[in-house]
Each structure stands twice: as C-alpha cells, then as structure tokens.
Amino acid sequence: xxxAAKGKILAVIGDEDTVVGxxxxxxxxxxxxxxxxxxxxxxxxxxxxxxxAFKGFCxxxxxxxxxxxQHIAEMIRYAVDQHTASTPAVLEIPRQHTQPSAWHxxxxxxxxxxxxxxxxxxxxxxxxxxxxxxxxxxxLFRLCSxxxxxxxxxxxxxxxxxxxVIPFVIENEGRGERSYDIYSRLLKDxxxxxxxxxxxxxxxxxxxxxxxxxxxxxxxxxxMYINSPGGSVTAGxxxxxxxxxxxxxxxTWCIGQAxxxxxLLLAAGEQGMRTALPNARIMVHQPxxxxxxxxxxxxxxxxxxxxxxxRLQEIYVHHTGQPYKMIQEALDRDKxxxxxxxxxxGLVDKVELHNGSIPAA
Numbered sequence: 278x279x280x281a282a283k284g285k286i287l288a289v290i291g292d293e294d295t296v297v298g299x300x301x302x303x304x305x306x307x308x309x310x311x312x313x314x315x316x317x318x319x320x321x322x323x324x325x326x327x328x329x330a331f332k333g334f335c336x337x338x339x340x341x342x343x344x345x346x347q348h349i350a351e352m353i354r355y356a357v358d359q360h361t362a363s364t365p366a367v368l369e370i371p372r373q374h375t376q377p378s379a380w381h382x383x384x385x386x387x388x389x390x391x392x393x394x395x396x397x398x399x400x401x402x403x404x405x406x407x408x409x410x411x412x413x414x415x416x417l418f419r420l421c422s423x424x425x426x427x428x429x430x431x432x433x434x435x436x437x438x439x440x441x442v443i444p445f446v447i448e449n450e451g452r453g454e455r456s457y458d459i460y461s462r463l464l465k466d467x468x469x470x471x472x473x474x475x476x477x478x479x480x481x482x483x484x485x486x487x488x489x490x491x492x493x494x495x496x497x498x499x500x501m502y503i504n505s506p507g508g509s510v511t512a513g514x515x516x517x518x519x520x521x522x523x524x525x526x527x528x529t530w531c532i533g534q535a536x537x538x539x540x541l542l543l544a545a546g547e548q549g550m551r552t553a554l555p556n557a558r559i560m561v562h563q564p565x566x567x568x569x570x571x572x573x574x575x576x577x578x579x580x581x582x583x584x585x586x587x588r589l590q591e592i593y594v595h596h597t598g599q600p601y602k603m604i605q606e607a608l609d610r611d612k613x614x615x616x617x618x619x620x621x622x623g624l625v626d627k628v629e630l631h632n633g634s635i636p637a638a
C-alpha cells in the first residue's frame with residue numbers, strides 16, 4: 278500500500294442534485310487560494326462557462342479527480358477528450374448514480390465505485406474525505422463508508438485512463454430535453470445488445486429486455502446484436518428459451534464474434550433474419566467445465582455435462598439443418614468459421630456487406 282497523497286481534493290461539475298450530494302459527502306473543500314472545487318450547472322449555465330471551469334480544474338495541482346455528469350461532459354466533449362493527463366483523472370458519471378441522499382451520507386452508507394488507470398483509489402473519512410490510497414489489486418472510491426468495498430481486478434472494465442462509461446444521448450422532446458444511456462435509447466427502437474461474456478447477470482438483463490419488448494408488441498421484430506465470446510451454458514439457455522417463448526420475431530446480427538453460447542444464440546434467430554457482418558468470426562464447440570468432490574458426485578456432474586452436450590448438439594441440428602453426425606464432429610473441438618463459412622454451415626442466413634467493405638472470404 279502506497280502512502281496517502283496529501284492535499285488532493287475532488288472537483289465536481291454537475292447538476293444541483295449531483296453537486297449537493299457530493300458536498301454533503303464531504304468533498305466541498307477550498308484550496309489555499311479559496312477557490313471552489315465545484316460548478317453547479319443549470320439552465321443558465323453556458324457551454325463556455327462549463328468548459329472554462331473544467332480547464333481550470335485540470336490546471337490545478339490540488340485536484341486529483343474531476344467528477345462530471347455524463348450528459349454535461351457531452352456538452353464539452355472536445356475539451357474532455359483533449360485532457361489525456363493522468364492527473365487529475367476525469368470520471369463521467371451516469372445521472373442515476375450521482376444523487377446520494379442526506380440519509381445515505383449521514384448513515385455512512387454511500388459508496389461510489391470507479392476505476393482510474395485500473396489503480397485503486399480509496400477515499401476515507403479517517404484522514405479526510407479526499408485522502409488517496411493506492412493499491413495494485415483492488416479499485417475503489419470510498420466516500421463516508423465505514424466498511425471497505427472491493428472489486429475483483431478481473432472486472433470487465435476499460436483499461437482506458439478514464440472510467441469505462443456508457444455514452445448518453447440527449448433528445449429534444451415536447452416538454453424539453455431528455456437524456457438516455459445509449460442502450461436504453463436503442464431499446465426504444467427494439468434493439469438489444471449482447472456485447473459481453475454471458476453470465477447470469479447478463480442473461481437476466483437480456484431476458485428482461487426481451488420480455489419488455491414482447492409486452493409492447495408481439496409482432497414487431499426485435500434486433501439482437503451479438504459480440505460475445507460465450508459463457509455460462511445455463512445462462513445462455515435462459516436467453517435461448519426466452520427468444521422462443523415470445524412471439525415477436527428476433528433478427529440476430531453477429532458483429533465481431535459469436536463464440537460458444539454466442540453462436541448458439543446467433544443461430545437461434547428467426548429463419549431468414551440471421552446475419553453476420555463480413556469480418557465476423559463464429560466459433561462452435563462442446564461444453565466444458567470442471568468439478569471436485571466424491572467419486573459419486575463427480576460421476577453425477579460428468580453425466581450432467583454429457584446431457585448438456587447432447588442437448589446443445591440437438592439445438593444446433595435444429596437451427597442449422599446439418600446432420601447430427603456432422604454437428605457432433607464440428608463441436609468436438611473449437612471450430613472457427615468466417616461469415617461465409619457460417620452461412621454455408623447454416624448458422625446464419627446471409628452476410629451483410631456494407632459500402633466500401635472487402636467481400637467476405
């Protein structure tokens with residue numbers, strides 16, 4: 278554990294709820310020159326004023342972190358992207374994560390978790406709310422929280438100098454502007470994105486989106502974009518079963534890769550609506566796993582994985598039209614396919630070429 282970096286403070290640029298929340302959390306400090314470390318942005322705040330405040334915070338030696346609402350960062354995107362120095366680090370925070378209540382602060386239960394350079398940062402009230410501690414293995418911002426929180430270093434977060442954030446879009450509506458995270462906005466157009474390894478949490482989110490879209494319309498098509506290395510078989514099968522439970526047709530698109538369970542979900546789309554982009558990669562194989570315990574327990578687990586293997590083979594046979602023996606041979610080891618090969622194999626129905634693209638091999 279490195280020693281604390283003394284004299285470093287947070288700066289906050291955000292709407293009133295965000296700034297007040299962090300001030301209640303104890304980050305409202307002034308430097309020796311009595312300069313404030315926050316800017317409240319309201320309807321009367323101009324873009325130039327926001328940009329000047331941001332650049333001013335970037336130039337100060339006493340500021341370690343600049344926290345900024347994501348939708349406000351979009352207003353000065355050029356200035357934010359131009360800031361490439363590691364200090365102060367810039368964290369863009371989605372609106373729903375930036376409104377700590379006074380109850381949370383007073384009861385010491387408000388944690389804000391984030392990554393900067395993949396290096397842990399711990400802010401503890403014991404040495405002041407802006408004390409920074411460094412560690413090689415865990416990443417954490419902590420405000421007014423008495424119990425330490427830890428994040429496994431294998432968390433799927435960006436290795437970028439800034440926090441891996443979800444972009445926001447702002448739309449003009451009849452009563453004013455409204456911001457959406459990009460995935461919520463795509464969901465309005467019946468687009469579901471599966472862009473991560475598949476586990477129970479990811480599967481739950483995808484299943485919920487499919488059920489929601491089904492409740493809105495059981496006839497309008499849903500477009501599912503897949504770029505996944507696969508993952509848990511049972512989690513993937515929960516998505517698969519939901520795809521066939523609902524009546525809305527689902528068009529599947531492979532961008533990047535669809536491997537393992539990702540390839541099964543790609544093939545599970547509506548016949549005639551399964552598409553791969555020209556440089557996509559598709560991979561199929563048999564399930565893998567490991568177990569330990571008594572000899573009897575190991576036999577039970579071995580029988581179960583054999584049952585799953587047989588079931589997955591049946592699903593691929595159903596969606597590709599290939600003979601069972603050919604599917605057995607293809608899944609025996611990792612089998613990688615180009616977009617054209619996946620089409621010939623029956624995993625997709627077409628390869629979508631775009632303007633200026635090199636024809637798929």
